[in-house]
Amino acid sequence: MSATTTESQETEPGSRSMRAMNRVMAAIEKAGNRLPDPFWLFWGLAAVVAVLSAALAAAHVSAVLPGTHKTIEVQSLLSTDGFNLVVGHAVENFANFPPLSTVLIVMFGIVVAEKSGLFETLLRRLVARASGRHLTFALALTAMVSHVAGDAAYVTLIPLGAALYRAAGRSPVLGCVVAYVSVSAGFNASPVLTTTDVLLSSMSTAAAHVISPDAVISPVSNYYFGLASSVLMAVVITIVVETVLVRRSDLEPDEPVAAAPIAEKAEAQQIEATARHRSALRGAALVALGLAALLVAAMIPTHSPLRGDHGGILNSPVFSGMAVVLGVFFAVIGWVYGRLAGTFRGAPDVMAAMADGTKSMAPTIVLFFAMSQFLAYFKWTKLGDILAVKGAETLRDLHLSGWVVLLGVAVLIAVMNLLVTSGSALWALVAPVLVPMLMLVGVRPEATQAMYRVADSVTKCITPMSPFFMMAVTYLRQYRRNAGIGTLASFTLPVAAVAWVAWVAFFLVWYLLGVPFGIG
Numbered sequence: 001m002s003a004t005t006t007e008s009q010e011t012e013p014g015s016r017s018m019r020a021m022n023r024v025m026a027a028i029e030k031a032g033n034r035l036p037d038p039f040w041l042f043w044g045l046a047a048v049v050a051v052l053s054a055a056l057a058a059a060h061v062s063a064v065l066p067g068t069h070k071t072i073e074v075q076s077l078l079s080t081d082g083f084n085l086v087v088g089h090a091v092e093n094f095a096n097f098p099p100l101s102t103v104l105i106v107m108f109g110i111v112v113a114e115k116s117g118l119f120e121t122l123l124r125r126l127v128a129r130a131s132g133r134h135l136t137f138a139l140a141l142t143a144m145v146s147h148v149a150g151d152a153a154y155v156t157l158i159p160l161g162a163a164l165y166r167a168a169g170r171s172p173v174l175g176c177v178v179a180y181v182s183v184s185a186g187f188n189a190s191p192v193l194t195t196t197d198v199l200l201s202s203m204s205t206a207a208a209h210v211i212s213p214d215a216v217i218s219p220v221s222n223y224y225f226g227l228a229s230s231v232l233m234a235v236v237i238t239i240v241v242e243t244v245l246v247r248r249s250d251l252e253p254d255e256p257v258a259a260a261p262i263a264e265k266a267e268a269q270q271i272e273a274t275a276r277h278r279s280a281l282r283g284a285a286l287v288a289l290g291l292a293a294l295l296v297a298a299m300i301p302t303h304s305p306l307r308g309d310h311g312g313i314l315n316s317p318v319f320s321g322m323a324v325v326l327g328v329f330f331a332v333i334g335w336v337y338g339r340l341a342g343t344f345r346g347a348p349d350v351m352a353a354m355a356d357g358t359k360s361m362a363p364t365i366v367l368f369f370a371m372s373q374f375l376a377y378f379k380w381t382k383l384g385d386i387l388a389v390k391g392a393e394t395l396r397d398l399h400l401s402g403w404v405v406l407l408g409v410a411v412l413i414a415v416m417n418l419l420v421t422s423g424s425a426l427w428a429l430v431a432p433v434l435v436p437m438l439m440l441v442g443v444r445p446e447a448t449q450a451m452y453r454v455a456d457s458v459t460k461c462i463t464p465m466s467p468f469f470m471m472a473v474t475y476l477r478q479y480r481r482n483a484g485i486g487t488l489a490s491f492t493l494p495v496a497a498v499a500w501v502a503w504v505a506f507f508l509v510w511y512l513l514g515v516p517f518g519i520g
Contacts, residue, residue, distance in 0.1 A: 038425045042370035045429075046377050050077040053381035063389040065211075066440055072382050072389075081114045085380050090373060097372035098202035099424065102323040103362065106195050109327035110150070111351055111357020113334030116343050118284055119149040120156050121277045127164055135168055136178055137238040143182030144230035147190040153183045154468045158475045170252035172479050174241070177491040180472040182223060182237055182463035185492070185499050189229035190451035197226075198323050199424050200449055206375075207435035208445045210385050216315075219322040222453065223512060223518040229454075229503065236502045240495045248491075253479035280340035284333045291329055319519075364424075371428045384432040391433065392440035402443045403508050406451045409434060410504050413455035421466040427452060446517045454507050459502040461492040 057076035064071050076082055085093075094100070113119055126142040127135070139161055146153035161179025162172035197219040206421065245251075252335060272308045300304045308315030318325055329387035330348070338344025344353075378384050395405055413430070420426045430452070438448045460466055476483040510517070 013268045024034060026031070038420070038422055039367050039370045041420075042367075042374040042425075042428075045364055046370075046374045049374070049377050049383060050082070053082075053377075053383060054078040056383070057381075061386065063386040065385070065389060072385050074383060074386060075381050075421070076168065077381055079240060082377075082380070085376065086367065086373075089376070093376035094369050094372045097368055097375070098206050099199045100365070100368050100372070102198045102202050103195055104358075105327045106198050106329075106330075107357060107361055108354050109330030109332075109334065110148070111360075112353045113330040113337070114149055114152055115353035116334040116338030116354065117277070117341055118281070118334050118337040119146070119152065121281050121337075121341070123149075123153075123156055125278065125281060126159065127160070135164060135170070137234055138243050139164060139175070139178050140182040140186075140234040140237040141230070143179060144186055144190055144234060145192060146183060147187060147196070148192050148194045151197055151468070154180070155197075157183055158472055162479065165406070168195075171253065173251050173253055173476060174245060176472060176475050177245065177488070178237065178241055180468070180475075181461045181495045182234070182490050184466070184468060185458050185496055186230065186233035187460055188457040189226055189233045189503075191227045191230045193223065193322075193326060193387060196453075197222065198326070198428055200453070201430050203424075203427055204435055204445050204449045207384075207431040208439065210388065210432075210436040211439045215307070215445065215446060216320075217445050217449065218319050219326075220319070220518065221518040222450045224515070225450050225507075225517040227454075228510075229506070232503065232506055233499060235501050237495055240498050244494050245491060250480075277341050280337045283340045284337035287336045288329070288333045291332060367422075371425065375428060375432065377413045378432055385436070387433050388437035388440065391437040391456045395437070395441050400441075402438075402441065402447075403511055405438065405441065406443065406447065406511065407504065407508065409438075409448070409451050410455040410500075410507075411429065413452055414459045414500065417456050417459045418463045419465055421460060426456060449510055450517045453509060455500075458496050464489070464491055 053074055054076040057079075060073065062071050062073040075302075077086070085340060123142055123146055126145065127138045139157075143153065143157055146157055149156070154388040157179040158176055161175035161177075162173070165175030165178075166172040201217045201219045201221055204217040204221075205215060208217060295306075295318070298304060299313065300318070301307075301312040305317055306318050307313060308317070308320075313319070334353075335344060335350055338349065344350060413426070416426060416430075420429070431449075434452070435448050436443050439445060461469075469485075469488065473483060473485060473488050476488060480487070
């Protein structure tokens with residue numbers, strides 16, 4: 001058990017439920033700490049694939065791919081051809097990893113917008129004018145928009161949430177919790193496209209190629225569902241906070257709000273953007289609208305070069321190159337904002353922002369190398385293909401409806417997410433099996449991906465294995481010195497439980513009604 005957990009248990013006055021919560025969180029933390037870092041986890045799984053493929057190949061395990069009647073057999077990674085894949089194709093495996101180039105290209109633009117101060121000013125403006133009555137909903141909905149900034153949303157919104165609530169005469173402890181749980185539990189719900197859309201769709205497409213080589217899951221394939229989900233999650237979080245969490249007796253900080261007028265004044269100034277920043281934000285918004293209008297106008301002509309074959313839109317360069325479109329879009333509006341706000345003086349500042357932002361991507365790139373090798377081995381050995389076929393046969397024999405299977409997926413992913421908190425790493429593990437397996441029983445990849453995004457989001461806010469969980473605890477300690485893992489978990493668990501039920505139910509209704517999850 002960690003020192004943090006022990007400190008929390010010893011110093012927090014707690015009811016029986018609080019002590020039980022501490023024990024559960026401690027168990028999750030202890031189990032999670034036994035797992036290796038995701039980088040080593042994938043190498044460990046690669047070793048398992050090597051041994052398993054050799055054993056199954058020796059046993060001549062095979063399966064017949066439905067529709068094509070093609071027999072697929074396990075190939076041993078511990079063979080001459082297998083060693084050639086491991087050693088001779090390592091660079092190719094990494095270079096051809098679908099998310100690598102797409103995420104980097106999008107991030108080039110996003111870091112420009114982030115370093116310019118655009119995201120921070122935008123988030124502050126979205127909630128600065130909210131009244132006490134609507135503050136929770138405004139903060140929760142702003143968190144849904146903040147997902148475009150990725151992990152930076154945590155750094156900006158948690159202290160901002162505390163400042164907002166304190167300035168409104170409410171508990172800053174509650175402000176921290178609302179900001180954290182909104183960013184975390186609703187991480188895959190957003191009214192705008194994010195890097196997550198690009199990342200997950202590229203892996204979904206690769207997984208779908210097992211069954212349909214022409215399948216394309218675009219970054220906008222879950223857009224409608226994500227847009228609606230962002231409003232749903234903001235409403236659910238608001239209801240739980242305003243009907244359950246506000247009734248807690250431990251919301252007051254160690255130092256009463258009324259005793260810190262100087263801090264309140266400083267926080268009020270921190271919340272409100274300067275006139276120059278507001279003007280820069282308006283300028284960036286006008287440019288953003290202009291870019292969107294220009295793109296739409298350019299795609300209207302049937303013979304536009306931005307259209308695909310036979311005048312198609314879904315197969316157009318815009319959709320296939322969505323990473324480039326998003327990267328350029330954010331880079332341009334970030335540059336405009338930076339110039340108007342004075343954070344950028346010229347082109348060298350933009351290049352410096354890109355370079356600095358790329359440094360922050362270094363851990364992800366290192367993880368991608370391990371992921372790319374594991375997935376290349378898994379695909380080459382045909383283990384994923386055979387597992388998908390056998391799994392689909394089992395599901396058909398059980399006569400389970402698609403929505404029942406998807407509900408089972410939601411439970412499985414929610415539990416796995418308690419220990420493997422990286423959304424990309426977890427999807428890399430399960431997509432090669434889940435996507436083709438469910439395609440064989442009639443569930444489209446877009447639906448499988450949407451269900452994954454629901455389950456992967458909600459339990460992020462309750463697991464101490466998330467680095468941002470401990471970041472939120474650190475912010476809480478600014479107001480409650482004895483706050484620990486159990487403190488935050490006791491706040492987030494009611495939100496997570498209600499959100500899981502509401503969001504999964506919302507997904508199932510959406511799925512059963514046959515409403516498109518997005519474009520394409």
